[in-house]
Amino acid sequence: MIEIKNLKKTFDGGTEALRGVNLKVNKGEFISILGPSGSGKTTLLRSINGLEKIESGNIFFEEEKITETYLPEVQKKTGMIFQEFNLVNNLSAINNVLTGLLNSSSKFLSMFYLFTKEQKLEALKALETVGLLNKSYNRADELSGGQRQRVGIARAIIKKPTLLLADEPVASLDPKAADLIMSLLKKINQQFNITVICNLHQVELASQYSDRIVGLLDGEILFNEHAKNVDKFTIKEIYR
Ligand SMILES: Nc1ncnc2c1ncn2[C@@H]1O[C@H](COP(=O)(O)OP(=O)(O)O)[C@@H](O)[C@H]1O
Ligand SMILES: [Mg+2]
Structure with a gap:
């Protein structure tokens, strides 16, 4: 569904937000990107739907490389959810x-x-x-x-959409509302077979709702595991 190959992004001023990210997401998967603030989660999501320009590397959407001409179709098929x-x-x-x-x-x-x-x-x-x-x-x-x-x-x-990008959708909510929103995303994921990529910083929510968890730190993927294989030692790597 999505394949990201060696994606790099350096902002004006020199911040290397993404340093060669490789990631494959299968159709219908629910993936959480977990990482502390500043690790590059938002930049990664925004690169997929063209809100950030790809400067180095490639992203494939439904087997097709995202180019300027293909981007409008990608955007049509992608829904985005924001923290605020x-x-x-x-x-x-x-x-x-x-x-x-x-x-x-x-x-x-x-x-x-x-x-x-x-x-x-x-x-x-x-x-x-x-x-x-x-x-x-x-x-x-x-x-x-x-x-x-x-x-x-x-x-x-x-x-x-065939893809939902959720950028810290529950970061502004209390725990009860957060749970409800996460279950709703999961329900939509399963009921309509919509692939979900969800940025989070809460470990528990990532484990509870996703199929796979990707740990991001300083623009690099530290781990990429089935949610059930992610234990607190793995998590510590990104919050050390
Ligand atoms: N528009 C921008 N201009 C300059 N630096 C940016 C911009 N957006 C993000 N950054 C920097 O890139 C890094 C990654 O940011 P971001 O993707 O927002 O991380 P996260 O979503 O994980 O908090 C941070 O160091 C941030 O300060
Ligand atoms: Mg962010």
């Missing part, structure tokens, strides 16, 4: 979900009347999937953190 939800506060939940259908260049939120009835039904369906149908017409800023992240997930799945 990135919702538009003064819009209703359903309208936030509908923004998931806009491509990144069309930011004309005043064009909501252009969405078809079918698209609105799809948005309601996505909200139902995340258990939030009853809040569809509430403004985003009336929702709790966990509910806002559920809207974020609905916005990511409305375009029926």
